[in-house]
Amino acid sequence: MIKTKYNVIGVMSGTSLDGIDLAHVTFELDSIWTFKIHNAETISYTEDWKEILSNLVNYKWESLQHIDDDYTVYLSGVINDFIHKYQLNTIDAICSHGHTALHQPENNLTYQIGNRKQIAELTKQNVVCDFRIQDVEFGGQGAPLVPIGDQILFAEYDFCLNLGGFANISFEKNNNRMAFDICPVNIVLNHYSKKIGLEYDANGGSASEGEVNQLLLKALNEMEFYQLKFPKSLGLEWVNSNVIPIIDDYKLKVKDVLRTVVEHIAIQINNVLKLQSNASVLATGGGVYNTFLMNRLKDLSEHKIVLPSEDIIEYKEALIFGLLGVLKLRNETNCLASVTGAIRNHSSGIIHTF
Known part of the structure; x- marks a missing residue:
């Protein structure tokens, strides 16, 4: 009904x-x-x-x-x-x-x-x-699925950026919703935080004490995925076969790995945000609590980055999957070809x- x-x-x-x-x-x-x-x-x-x-x-x-x-x-x-x-x-x-x-x-x-x-x-x-x-x-690609929710529920923002296991983003271009995974975030940061006995790097504290390894940063930024046109998506398999081996080859201290990965994340996200000028960016997901990461992103970007209420920061994806279900019950579009291909x-x- x-x-x-x-x-x-x-x-x-x-x-x-x-x-x-x-x-x-x-x-x-x-x-x-x-x-x-x-x-x-x-x-x-x-x-x-x-x-x-x-x-x-x-x-x-x-x-x-x-x-x-x-x-x-x-x-x-x-x-x-x-x-x-x-x-x-x-x-x-x-x-x-x-x-x-x-x-x-x-x-x-x-x-x-x-x-x-x-x-x-x-x-x-x-x-x-x-x-x-x-x-x-x-x-x-079967992903990302959240962008139709961004389009319907958060249309007042130029970009909707989510920082979870991966960073993904959605935005309007030529009257079509565009969206894709940008880069790994917590899936890599948490992996290395665990090596020093932490579930995650709270506020980016350990990363802030490290130093950027320029050779590792260059290797990460030159990964083939970043040259691909969207739509594109990432998974754990890709991280395990591409990202982790590159990082481990450098045999760095964990705090230097974290610092370098944070810089990599901020650079890759900012490369995407450059698609528009003077834009508003809605940022959600657990990664926004990484103060050091957010500060690096703000340092590199000219845009206004907006943090919404805590329930939207933490539960935006659960919220939007609720909407996807409602749209399915109504037999209405909940998956956009412009996003997934x-x-x-x-x-x-x-x-x-x-």
């Missing part, structure tokens, strides 16, 4: 493995879409799950199926706890990203765990999920009823 008001739970798990983001959101359509985030929280992964999820690309297919089974049960439990905690009685759908296990669009392959029909049965809720598969079948705009995702 097509309505103008929807209550949904957006669910997101990203490559930085911070945890599972859940947001209870009401979307309402009255000439334009508006939203209200009622409750939102992040459920941290256990160390066991972090270990499993960080190594998904190394498992054989049969093992991945077993992990998918376990993760679906685990994710359903997390969602049920959220529903019970906030006494959510009237939910139109759970709109879930799942967690990326494999993302190789060039091989016509993308696989998200936690998107099985069982999740609807265990939560006793309708579920909209698996938003990437159809796009890859249509010749697209697919053959056409389409309404992506699978609806599971309980």
Whole structure:
């Protein structure tokens, strides 16, 4: 049934493995879409799950199926706890990203765990999920998926920049939404922070004490990915096979690695922001709490970089996956060909009823 008001739970798990983001959101359509985030929280992964999820690309297919089974049960439990905690009685759908296990669009392959029909049965809720598969079948990258939400909900900004496991960006060009992954961020910073006993480099403190290694910086900036035209996307496999080996070859102190990677991130993001002048940039994602990184970005950029309210900084992706689910329920476009490279705009995702 097509309505103008929807209550949904957006669910997101990203490559930085911070945890599972859940947001209870009401979307309402009255000439334009508006939203209200009622409750939102992040459920941290256990160390066991972090270990499993960080190594998904190394498992054989049969093992991945077993992990998918376990993760679906685990994710359903997390969602049920959220529903019970906030006494959510009237939910139109759970709109879930799942967690990326494999993302190789060039091989016509993308696989998200936690998107099985069982999740609807265990939560006793309708579920909209698996938003990437159809796009890859249509010749697209299957990513990024957030830009249609940027276009609909945050149209007042020239750029929407997200700093999570990867930096990605979206913007309007010639009346089309453009979007792509820029470079790795937390997925690399956290990898090296763990080597000195830190889950992450809080405020960029360790990076700020390091020195830029110019040879490493040059090697990172010259990686082939940065020469490719968009649309383009990144995955853990690419980081493991391209970025980590380059960094490890230099055998640097961790604080110098972190300092050099921060500089690399700031340079690559600024290279993209140069596409426009005097622009407003909405910055979200956990990376905005890296004060040192944000200061380096501001030092290099001429643009006004805006940090929104904390719930949008932290839960924008969960919010937008909620919107993607709503658009799918309405059979409306939620995946843009201009962004992913697919053959056409389409309404992506699978609806599971309980």
